[in-house]
Amino acid sequence: MLKIENVHVYYGGIHALRGINMDVEDGAIISLIGANGAGKSTTLKSIMSLVNKTEGTITFNGKDITKMGTRDIVKEGIVLCPEGRRVFPDLTVAENLIMGSYLRKDKEGIKKDTEWVYELFPRMKEREWQLAGTLSGGEQQMLAVGRALMAKPKLLMLDEPSLGLAPLVIKDIFSIIKQIRESGVNVLLIEQNAKAALEISDFAYVMETGVVTMSGKGKDLLNDERVQKAYLGE
């Protein structure tokens, strides 16, 4: 559904993405793993047009979205849940969810999705009127995922949802990612926690210094010697 061809991104003089090619298929959890500074977040930002691409094309369901603005890309159904949670701290939990549905006009659908998000994250329902800045790290991450779901994405991109969270919370988040997938939303996942990511992924890409160096089924990569050495510490 999402096809990335030969995308290049520069930050000033730094060549951050050096011709990325990816093909995200429908109906799957795809993960993107790699070390710090490999260009994972930049890849997602370039999809959302938050950074300028100097070269390359991106198509979504056959439509060229390379030159579209962020707002139109969200309208097409690609939603990015950014790294570091980035909830709006002085908006309440409920208001954060409303911001997630900013571009939608279908009141009924929004109501249904709000209920769905509260079902996925019962803790959010309890804290509906609390300012998002007062939530714990794990709760903020749940809110960030919930907020992204409120846009009714066809493809949900999660940038390091496990960053800085306790192991138990990470387990919760990953089980919810699976639930989201089962509800028919495609997931593109960035993770430092390569093992956890590969275990739930149908397909995965490995990035190094701005290029994709390996790709394959999650389980295959998990058993791949090079991946084990570089990312799984075995």
Add this chain to the structure above:
Amino acid sequence: MTNFLQYILAGISIGSIYALIAIGYTMVYGILRLINFAHGDIFMMAAYFMIFAMVDFMIPWYISMFIMIIATIVLGVLIEKIAYKPLRTAPRMSIMISAIGVSYLLQNLATYLFSALPKQYPSIPILNTTVHFGEASTSLVTILTPIICVGCVFGLLALVKYTKVGMAMRAVSKDFETAQLMGIQINNIISLTFVIGCGLAAVGSILYFTPRPSVFPLAGSLPGLKCFVAAVFGGIGSIPGAVVGGFVVGMCETFMKAVGLSEFSDVFTFVLLIIVLMFRPTGLFGEKMAEKV
């Protein structure tokens, strides 16, 4: 006693005008982290627009008022698009210098176009009617000013708190990039901020200049600075803070005049600024710097 009541009325009146203008400073700061030094001069231009409409084109006051408010809003939005928007990714100092530049540009433009000689502000007959309060008497504009001000402030607070666009304003003021990811168009929200700020400055200019004899190209600079002080006093970025700050500055100034220290009333305002910056730099309702990440 009568005098006291009269001073209170005057203080409340000037205080609410300051509040209206201070809101413009505080809202722009909240979103762009920019002190819009041109705000006082936009307020001055609003007065000239009114003179234009009523005196030069002989349009009745109630229509002139709308034309003037629209013209002021257009001016404010244009300034943002031309002088601030291209500097969005530049260091904050650059955009502030640009604001100072716009301020001087407007003052000189006004001098060039309308001459430095004071021009009489057209009188709106209804506003100048005298009203009696027991023994105190004052013009209707003095009474109307706080009422209009309170109405505007409550309208604005409701907009920011309860509407989707208000939430978007709060979201943008915290985090441009994430707001963009929600599909919010940052530039539209920023323009809206300037529309509201300049609209309120335009309303303030009618209320401010009606009881005063004349308008001149520098007429906006001192009130502008005082309102900036009011915004800082209340905690820049906070709308209720700007309102409280406006009233405090207006009241203090009036009472300084009442006790016969007229020549020090402006000095006092700036002493207030120094005291606030020394002892409570975030102001009364200012946001705390530390945030949970």
